[in-house]
Amino acid sequence: MLLEAIWIGFAFSLGLLVRTIGLPPLIGYLAAGFAITAVSDQIGLPAESTKILEHVAHLGVLLLLFTVGLKLDIRKIIKPEVIGGGLIHFAISCLLMAPALYLLLDISLYTALMLAVALAFSSTVLAAKVLETKRELRAFHGRVAIGILIVQDLIALVVISLAAGTLPSPWALLVFGIPLLRPVLYKLMDASGHDELLLLFGLLLALVIGGYGFELVGLSGELGALVFGAMLANHKRAEELSESLWSIKEFFLVGFFLQIGMGGLPDQQAWVFAVVMVLLLPLKAILFFFLLIFFKLRARSAFLTGISLGNYSEFGLIVASVVLPQWLIPLALTVALSFVVSAPLNRLAHPLYEKLCRRLLPLERNIRHPDEQPVDLGDAEILIMGMGRTGTAAYLHLQDSYRLISMDSDPSKVEAQKGNGINIFFADAEDQVFWQGLNYQKIKAVILSMNDSEAKMIAASKLRQYGFSGVIVSHSMHEDQAEKIRQAGADETYLTMSEAGVGLASHVVARLKT
Template identity: 25%
Template sequence: MWHLLMEIVLLLTVAFVLGAIAQKLKQSAIIGYLMAGAVVGPLLFNAEAVRQVAELGVALLLFSIGLEFSFSRLRTLGSIALIGGTLQVIISLALFAILLIPFTDLSTAIAIGAMAALSSTAVVLRVLVDRAAIDSIHGRNALGILLLQDIAVVPLVLLVTVLSQGGSAGEIALHLGKTLGGAVILVVAFYLLFYHLVPRLLMAQGLFANRELVVLLAIIIALGSIWVAHALALSPALGAFLAGMLLAESPFASQIRSDIVSIRTLFVTLFFTSVGMLADPSWLVQHLQEVLIGLLLVFGVKTLIIYAIARFFNNGPVHALATGFTLAQVGEFSFVLAAAAFEGALINADQFAIVVSITILSLLFAPYTVVNAEKWALFVLTRLFRSKLQYSGKTPMNPQPDQMHVLIIGFGPAGQEVAQALKSHNVDSHVIELNPHTAAKAGQMDLHVHIGDATSSDMMNHIGSQAICAAVITLPDPKTCRDVIANLKLLLPGIPILTRSRYHRYSMDLKNRGATIVVDEESTVGQTLADNLITLMHKSNQDAMACALTGERSP
C-alpha cells in the first residue's frame, strides 16, 4: 500500500509541476497532466492500481456533469444544443464508421466512430472561459453541443459494452435488451432515492448546514451509485451520471457540486495522468504517418459536420466554421470508450494505441484551435469566396431585457422585500440561500432557488451561466459580504453590486472592495428617524408636539 501511495504522490507532484508550467504558457493544465503520465508512467510498478484509482475520477466527473445537467438549463441553449448536438454525435459516429468499414469489422468501426464523435469539454470550456468567449456565438454553440456530447457518453458506453459481447445480431439485441432493462431498473430506483428521499433528508433540521455531512453524503451517493451500476452489470459511469442528473433538479445541486469539487479534482487529475501513461512514444514514432493522417481526418471531418449543422441552424458561415474548429478535437471521454472497447477485445492493441495517440495529440493542439477558431474561419472563408464576409466578430449573444435576472444573496426579511419589489416590476430573480427552510419561501414565490454557500466560487460560477444583470447582497455578516463581493467581482465582472452594511464602520470597506452601492443601516435608520421627526414637527404645532413627546394625545 505504501508503495502505491508513494507512486500516486510522485504522479500528482509531476502533474502539478507540468500543469503549472502549461498554465504559465497559457495552455490547458490537462496537457501538463497528460505529459506527467507519459514521463512518470514507465517508472511506476503499480500502474494498473493507479489506473483503477483513476477510474473513480471518471465516475466522479460524470457525477458532477450530471449535476450540471438540467432540462431547464438545456432549454436555454436552444435548438442547436437539443437537436444539433444529437445530430452531431449520430452523424459523426456513422460517417467515421463508414470510413473505417473497409479496414475493420462493423462493430469495431462503430466503436471507433463513437470515440471520434466526442470533443473535449474540459479543454474547450476552460479556454473559452479564460478568453471570455463563452458568450460569443460560436462559444454558445460549442457549449450546447458539448453538453449533449457529455450526455451521450452514457449510451455510448452502453453501446460499446454491448458490441464487446459480440455474437449475432439477435444475440446483440438480447444483450442490449438486458442492458436497457437493467438501466430502467436503475433509473426507477435512483429516481425514488435521489429525487425524493435524499432532498427530504437534506431538508432535515440542521443537516444541510453541516458542510461535512453534505460532503460525506455526496460521496456516498456518487460511490454508491457506481457500485449499484456495477452490481447490475452496467457501466459505473451510467450510475454516476444518473445519480447526478436526478439530483440536478433539486436546489441542493450547486452546493453539492461545490463541496465535492476538490475531491473530484484529485481523481480527475489521476485520470488524465493515467491516460498519459497509455502513451507509447516508441510506437508513435514508428507509426507517425498513420497517426497524423488519422488526426487530420478527424479534424477535417468533424469540422465539416459541425459547420453544416451550425449553418442548418441559421448561423453565419464564419460563426459556423468557428464552431467546427472549436470542437474538431477528440475528447477525454474517448479514453473511457477506448478502454472499455480494449478490455472487451472489441479493438486490438494497435487500434487502441492509434486511438490513444490521436486523442492525446488532438488534446495538445486543442487550445490553439479554440483560441484561433474565429481567425482561421474568417481566413479560410475569405480565401474560399475571395470576398469580405459580413462578420460580427466576437459580439456576444447578449440576452434581451426580459431574459435578464437579478441575483439576490440571502433571503431573510431584506431579501424577501427586494424579491417582492422586483416581482412587482416583472423582473426575474435568482436566490442563493444556505438555509433550506428560508429558501423554501423563495420557492413559494416562484423564484429560481439555489441552496448553498454564496462564498463558494463553484456555486457562483454555476449561477454565472444565467443572464445576471445585478446582484443584491442582503447578508448581515460583513465578512461574508466581503467574500461574496470578491466572488462576484471575479466570476461576474462588470455587474452592479448592491449590499447592506449592518454597522457604519464596515460601509467604506465594502465600498472599497467593489460594492457599487452600500446601504448603511445605522445611517439609514438615523436618517429615517430624523425625516419622520421633521415631518411630525411640520404637521403639528408646538403644543401638539410637546404632547406627542410626552406620550399624551392632543385634545
C-alpha cells in the same frame, strides 16, 4: 510511497510548466503520464501501479459526471438540437470516416467502423471541465454541448455493450424507478447539513449508489453518477454540494489524465495517425456548427458549441479497450493531441468568435431558436445583469423606487425569478449580437452582478462601445479585478467583502443609537 511521489512530482511539475505558457494544467498531466511511461523501466514501477491509477481515474470521471448532473435540467436536454444534432453528427462521422480508414489503413471493415465510432465522440471530461471553469455549463451553448455529449455517451455505452456481447441484467429495469427516490434524496440532503456529512452524501451517491450500483446491474457507472447528480439538480443546495466536491474531483481527475499518458509510448505510425486525425478536427467542429445552424441556433451558439465539441473522447478509449485493444495507444495519443489543440481554442472561443462573427452571421437561418429570441428592455430605468444573491438583493432594494429589468444566462434561474415576480429575461453578457440589438435610451444605470469578472469586463466594455453613457456599477472580490472592470468602462467597482464589512458596521451603529 515512491509511486505516489512520482505521480505527484511529475503531475505538479509539468502542470505548472504548461500553465506558465497559458495552457490548462491537464495538458501537463497528459505529458506527465507519457514521461512516467518513458522512465518506468529505469525506476521499476510496480505492476499494480496501473491498476491503482485506473481506479483513481475512474473515481475522478464518476465525480465529474456527478457534478455535471447537479447542474443539469433533464427537460432542457430533450430538445431537437440536442438529440438531432448528436445522432446526425455521429451517423455522418461514421459514414465518412469508416470508408476512408478502410481504404487508407488496409484494415478490416469492422476495425475501420469501430475506429470511426471511437473517433466520432467528443470528450465529456474536457468539455465539461472547460465549460465548468468558464461558468458556462448553464449558458445556452453549454447546455447544448453537454446534452449532445450525453447523447454520445449513451451511444458509446450501447456500442460497448453490443461489441462486448453483454447485456444489462434484468435488474437494470429498476433504474426507471429512480425518479421516485427524489423526495428521499432531498430529505437526506437537507439532513446532511453543510460540513463533512454533505461531502460524504455526495460521494455515496456518485461512487457507491450511482457508480457501483449501476455496474452491478450491467450498466455504466458513469451513467449512474450522472443520473443521481441530475436527480438533485433542482435542489436549492445543489450548487453547495458541487462546490464541496470540487477539490476531491479535481484531484482524482489528475489520475484520469495521467492514466491516458501512461497507456504506453507511441511509435512512428501512431504519431502519423494521431497528427492526421488532429488535422481533421476542424471538420468535426464545422459539421457541428452547420448542424446546429440547421436546428435554428444562432451563429454564436453554434460556434461556441462546435468549439467545445471539437476534440476526441475518452469514451473512444473505453470503446477501443473493449473492441480494439491494439489501437489503444494510437487513439490515446490522438485524444491527448486533440486536448492540446482544443483546450486553448476553448479558452479563446469568445474573442475568436468576435473576429469571425461578420462571416458567420450571414449563415444564420431567418428563424430564431425559442431560447434565443431578441430582448426588449421596455421602459426600464435600471438594468441588473446577473441575478444571483447580489443581483437579487439589489433588485429588491430598488424595486419600489425605480422601473427595473434584469437578465441572467442561467435559464433555470430566469424561470425561478419569473415565478417570484421578477422582471427578468434570458441573455448572455458575452454575446456579441445581444449588445448590437439593445436600445439603451431609457436606461439610466446598469448594475453588473455576474459571478465571472471577465463577463463584467466584457459587459462594461460593450456598454460603452455601443454608446451607453449612463452609470455602470459593479462589484468584485479582488482589487486587481475591480481595477480591470473600471478600466473596461465601469464608473465604480465595489469590493464585495469590504462592502459587507461596512454594512455590518452600519448595523452596529444603528443598534447603538437606539
